[in-house]
Amino acid sequence: MWALLVLIGAAAVSAHPQDLAFDGQKVFRVIPQNDEQVEIINSLASNMQVDFWQPDSVTLVMPKMQVDFRVEADKSFEVEDLLKESGVEYRVLIDNLQAALDAQFDSKVRTARHSYEKYNNWEMIAAWTADIAAQNPDLVSRSVIGETYEGRPMYLLKMGKSGPNKAAIFMDCGFHAREWISPAFCQWFVKEAVETYGKDTFMTTLLNSLDFYVLPVVNIDGYVYTWTNDRMWRKTRSKNAGSRCIGTDPNRNFNAGWCTLGASKKPCDSTYCGSAPESEKETKALADFIREHLSTIKAYLTIHSYSQLLLFPYSYAYKLPSNYDELNAIAHAASKQLASLYNTEYTYGPAATTIYPAAGSSDDWAYDQGIKYSFTFELRDTGRYGFILPESQIKPTCEETLLAVKYIANYVLEHLY
Amino acid sequence: DISDVGHKYHLELVLEDVLDKDSTVNCTAEVLYHLANKNIAPDVQFTIEGELKNTDEADNMFYNRIRSLEKELVAENIPDSHGNVSPEMEPIHLLAWVASGYVIWQNSTENTKFQLAQIKHVKQVKRSDEYLEFDYMILLHEMVSQEIIPWQMTVLWHPQHGVQVTQ
Numbered sequence A: 001m002w003a004l005l006v007l008i009g010a011a012a013v014s015a016h017p018q019d020l021a022f023d024g025q026k027v028f029r030v031i032p033q034n035d036e037q038v039e040i041i042n043s044l045a046s047n048m049q050v051d052f053w054q055p056d057s058v059t060l061v062m063p064k065m066q067v068d069f070r071v072e073a074d075k076s077f078e079v080e081d082l083l084k085e086s087g088v089e090y091r092v093l094i095d096n097l098q099a100a101l102d103a104q105f106d107s108k109v110r111t112a113r114h115s116y117e118k119y120n121n122w123e124m125i126a127a128w129t130a131d132i133a134a135q136n137p138d139l140v141s142r143s144v145i146g147e148t149y150e151g152r153p154m155y156l157l158k159m160g161k162s163g164p165n166k167a168a169i170f171m172d173c174g175f176h177a178r179e180w181i182s183p184a185f186c187q188w189f190v191k192e193a194v195e196t197y198g199k200d201t202f203m204t205t206l207l208n209s210l211d212f213y214v215l216p217v218v219n220i221d222g223y224v225y226t227w228t229n230d231r232m233w234r235k236t237r238s239k240n241a242g243s244r245c246i247g248t249d250p251n252r253n254f255n256a257g258w259c260t261l262g263a264s265k266k267p268c269d270s271t272y273c274g275s276a277p278e279s280e281k282e283t284k285a286l287a288d289f290i291r292e293h294l295s296t297i298k299a300y301l302t303i304h305s306y307s308q309l310l311l312f313p314y315s316y317a318y319k320l321p322s323n324y325d326e327l328n329a330i331a332h333a334a335s336k337q338l339a340s341l342y343n344t345e346y347t348y349g350p351a352a353t354t355i356y357p358a359a360g361s362s363d364d365w366a367y368d369q370g371i372k373y374s375f376t377f378e379l380r381d382t383g384r385y386g387f388i389l390p391e392s393q394i395k396p397t398c399e400e401t402l403l404a405v406k407y408i409a410n411y412v413l414e415h416l417y
Numbered sequence B: 001d002i003s004d005v006g007h008k009y010h011l012e013l014v015l016e017d018v019l020d021k022d023s024t025v026n027c028t029a030e031v032l033y034h035l036a037n038k039n040i041a042p043d044v045q046f047t048i049e050g051e052l053k054n055t056d057e058a059d060n061m062f063y064n065r066i067r068s069l070e071k072e073l074v075a076e077n078i079p080d081s082h083g084n085v086s087p088e089m090e091p092i093h094l095l096a097w098v099a100s101g102y103v104i105w106q107n108s109t110e111n112t113k114f115q116l117a118q119i120k121h122v123k124q125v126k127r128s129d130e131y132l133e134f135d136y137m138i139l140l141h142e143m144v145s146q147e148i149i150p151w152q153m154t155v156l157w158h159p160q161h162g163v164q165v166t167q
Helices: A004-013 A035-047 A073-085 A098-108 A122-135 A181-196 A202-209 A220-228 A281-292 A324-344 A363-367 A391-414 B056-067 B088-106
Strands: A026-031 A050-054 A069-071 A087-094 A138-149 A153-159 A169-174 A211-213 A297-305 A310-314 A347-350 A375-381 B005-017 B022-036 B043-049 B072-076 B116-125 B132-142 B147-158 B162-166
Touching: A026 A073, A026 B088, A035 A050, A035 A073, A050 A098, A050 A202, A069 A073, A073 A138, A073 B043, A098 A122, A122 A138, A122 A153, A122 A220, A138 A281, A153 A281, A169 A181, A169 A391, A181 A202, A181 A211, A181 A220, A181 A297, A181 A375, A181 A391, A202 A391, A211 A391, A281 A363, A281 A375, A281 A391, A297 A363, A297 A391, A310 A324, A310 A363, A324 A347, A324 A375, A375 B022, B056 B132, B088 B116, B088 B132, B088 B147, B088 B162, B116 B147
Parallel strands: A169 A211, A169 A297, A297 A375, A310 A347
Antiparallel strands: A026 A069, A026 A087, A050 A069, A138 A153, A153 A211, A310 A375, B005 B022, B022 B043, B072 B116, B116 B132, B132 B147, B147 B162
C-alpha cells in the first residue's frame, strides 16, 4: 500500500496535463458508523483495488473514522451504488482525480492557502474557481465572460444540476474593490452549494431547479490594487483620457439614467460614471452576458458593503418600481431571515431613499431589462470597521447573508415568469 | 424646517456600548443644521437618560502603560487590511474613534455621512504635563460621495479630563 502511494506520488509529481492516468478516478470520503459498515468497506477492499488515502490500510478502519479512498474510474459507479444501497454516509471528495491534478498545475504557486474564513487575494480566488469546478463537475462549471482593463480573465461559475430549460439567478460580488467581504460571500455561497447539495433538501431543490451564475469578482483590477497599493480603492483601474486620475465607478457605469443623479462627471471622483455607459470592459462583459441570457435570468443580486442594507430599484430616480409591494415584501422577509441568526439588523427599501440616489447602477439596469427581482446587498457592518471588516466576521456575515439569498432564490423559484 | 435659520431634527436614539452590546442607554437629541453658513458645525443638544459605564480601571491601565513606555508609541494601519487590531492598539483605535467623532461633527452637513475608515499613522508626542498626546493621520470615509478623506488630528487625553481635539 505504501509503495502504491509512492508510485502515485511520483506519478502525480511528474504527470503532465496531457497524461490521463487518473482520468475519471474518484476519491470517496466515508464515515462508517458501526462495525457493520466497517465490514462493508472491508469487503469492498477485498473485491476490488481500493487505494486508501486515510487511514493507510483497510485494517485500520474503525467506526466513526473519516475514511478516504481512491477507486478506478470503471469501478466508481459500482462503489457509489454500494454505498448508497447500504446507507453508508459518504461524499465524493474528488470527482475526477485527473482534473484536480491538472487544476493544481494550472494555478500559480500559492504561498498561502485559500480559506473561506479569510480574505483571499485574486490569485487564490482564480485558482479556487478552477479547483471548485474540477472537484464538482456535476454542479459547477467555469467560464470566462470577458477581460478586465488590465487583461485579467473574468471567471464566472455556473452552479446547478444540469437540466433542460432551467431558469437562472445571477449574482455578482466585488464591484467595488475595497469591499472585501463581498467576494468572500460569493466564495462562501459556492462552497455551501457544493457541500450541502444532496444533504440539505432546500439547497438540493434550488440547485436542481435553478442555475446560479456566480461572478466572484467583477472589478478584479481594482481588487488586486487594494491588495498591492491602496486598501481603500473603489473604482476600476482604467485610464481616463485627459486626466491623470484613474478609474470609473463600475456601479455608476450602467445604462440606467446614466450619470444624471448621484454620480460624478469628474474622472478624479470616486463616483465617476465613466466616459459613456459600459465604457468599462468589466461592466460591458457583465451586461453582455446578462443580455445574452436574458430569457433565463429571473433574478439579479449584487453584493456590496457596508451599511447592512437590502435595496431594490430605483436609485437613478426617486420613483418606485411597478412591483414595489412585492419587492418590499421580499426584502422585508429576507431581512428577517438574515437577522434570525445573529440579530444583525438590516434596513431595506428602494435604493434612492434608503441609501442615496445613484444613477447608472447595475441593479436598476438589470431591472429595466426585465429582470423583476433585482436586489443590492450592503453587507456588514455599519461603520465600526466599515470596509476593513475583521476576518473573524467573515463566517457569521456569510452565514446570515446566505439565509437571505436562499429566501430570495426560493421565492423566485415559486414565482417563475 | 426653521425658515431663514436652518433645519432642526429631533432624535430619539439608543446608545450602545461598543465593548458590551448589552449595555445600552437611551438618549434624546436636537440637531440644528445652519442654512446660512454651512461651514459652522451643526448645533447639538442632547440628554442621556441614565448613566454611562464607569471606565476608570481600563482608562488608568492604558494611561499608565503609555506613560511608562520608554519610546514614544508609533503605529500604522489600524486596523490592518484584514481588519485586525492588536489588543495593545485597541485603546488607540477607540481614542481615534472618539476624536474623529469630534472632527466629523465639525464637518457635517445634511448631505454628508462620515465614518472613521482607518488610522493610517499614529505617533505619540511626549509632553511635560500629565496629558497624553497623539498625532493621528486618519482616513475618513464619506458615504454620499464615497470619497476617502485623509485628516490630521492632534488628540490630548487624560483619564479624568477627557478628550481634546485640535485639527
